Amino acid sequence: MQRVFEALASSARRRILAYLAHTELNAGEIAARLAMSKPAVSQHLSILEAAGLVASEKRGQYVFYRQVQENLVNTLNGFVQEVCPIGRPLRRESAARAARGGPDDPG
Amino acid sequence: MQRVFEALASSARRRILAYLAHTELNAGEIAARLAMSKPAVSQHLSILEAAGLVASEKRGQYVFYRQVQENLVNTLNGFVQEVCPIGRPLRRESAARAARGGPDDPG
DNA sequence: TCGTTATTTAAGAAATTAACGAAATACGCA
DNA sequence: TGCGTATTTCGTTAATTTCTTAAATAACGA
Numbered sequence: 659m660q661r662v663f664e665a666l667a668s669s670a671r672r673r674i675l676a677y678l679a680h681t682e683l684n685a686g687e688i689a690a691r692l693a694m695s696k697p698a699v700s701q702h703l704s705i706l707e708a709a710g711l712v713a714s715e716k717r718g719q720y721v722f723y724r725q726v727q728e729n730l731v732n733t734l735n736g737f738v739q740e741v742c743p744i745g746r747p748l749r750r751e752s753a754a755r756a757a758r759g760g761p762d763d764p765g
Numbered sequence: 766m767q768r769v770f771e772a773l774a775s776s777a778r779r780r781i782l783a784y785l786a787h788t789e790l791n792a793g794e795i796a797a798r799l800a801m802s803k804p805a806v807s808q809h810l811s812i813l814e815a816a817g818l819v820a821s822e823k824r825g826q827y828v829f830y831r832q833v834q835e836n837l838v839n840t841l842n843g844f845v846q847e848v849c850p851i852g853r854p855l856r857r858e859s860a861a862r863a864a865r866g867g868p869d870d871p872g
Numbered sequence: 873t874c875g876t877t878a879t880t881t882a883a884g885a886a887a888t889t890a891a892c893g894a895a896a897t898a899c900g901c902a
Numbered sequence: 903t904g905c906g907t908a909t910t911t912c913g914t915t916a917a918t919t920t921c922t923t924a925a926a927t928a929a930c931g932a
Binding site for chain 1: 907908909910911912
Binding site for chain 1: 767770771773774776779782783786787832834837838841844845847848849850
């Protein structure tokens with residue numbers, strides 16, 4: 659949880675998550691979308707991975723990154739439920755996901 | 766959004782939000798719950814207030830803090846919708862909520 | 873007014889973060 | 903084996919964060 663919120667505190671990392679929302683990308687493709695050096699992007703990716711928000715897989719020369727959605731949704735959802743007695747929107751999302759047989763809700 | 770995520774990156778500030786989930790508290794009562802000096806707590810509170818996550822009101826000698834729930838819920842909810850394709854069905858719910866005059870949806 | 877309490881502001885030290893370029897590592901291809 | 907590409911690690915620097923103590927501000931009550 660600490661790592662998730664620290665990871666989300668950076669706009670570069672949130673942008674990376676947004677890019678990975680629709681498709682997986684390799685490290686170079688991600689770096690090309692952020693006006694930033696490749697080593698800096700690599701560091702951001704390792705922070706996201708340590709937080710469990712993305713996963714990487716090396717295929718040939720490339721390292722592909724994809725989002726790990728459950729961890730993001732569950733962490734934010736759990737926090738909202740802990741802190742917000744009226745945290746309805748995420749609760750509904752959670753319920754809808756459960757009804758569809760999606761990942762479980764921690765709260 | 767940037768300020769909200771920066772505010773949430775600190776465990777002390779998340780703990781403050783949790784304390785304020787159920788009741789309002791004055792600055793001294795919050796400081797008493799965190800093993801930290803009062804000036805440090807005051808600074809955390811000002812960061813939370815700048816992020817729109819809490820509001821303060823001075824009553825006599827004391828400054829009372831309360832949570833502003835909509836901002837937390839809407840920011841996290843909007844981010845999940847942007848980043849998590851799995852959360853898309855919720856957008857219809859958000860539209861319905863807006864039509865009923867409930868809290869607004871940033872997505 | 874004076875003394876006490878509650879809170880914030882100011883100043884500064886210690887730790888962390890974020891970026892860069894250079895170098896190292898790993899892979900693919902010939 | 904050797905070259906070129908992709909990615910990460912290393913070493914460094916600048917900026918930011920977080921905390922502390924001391925001082926300032928504001929309000930209460932005698």
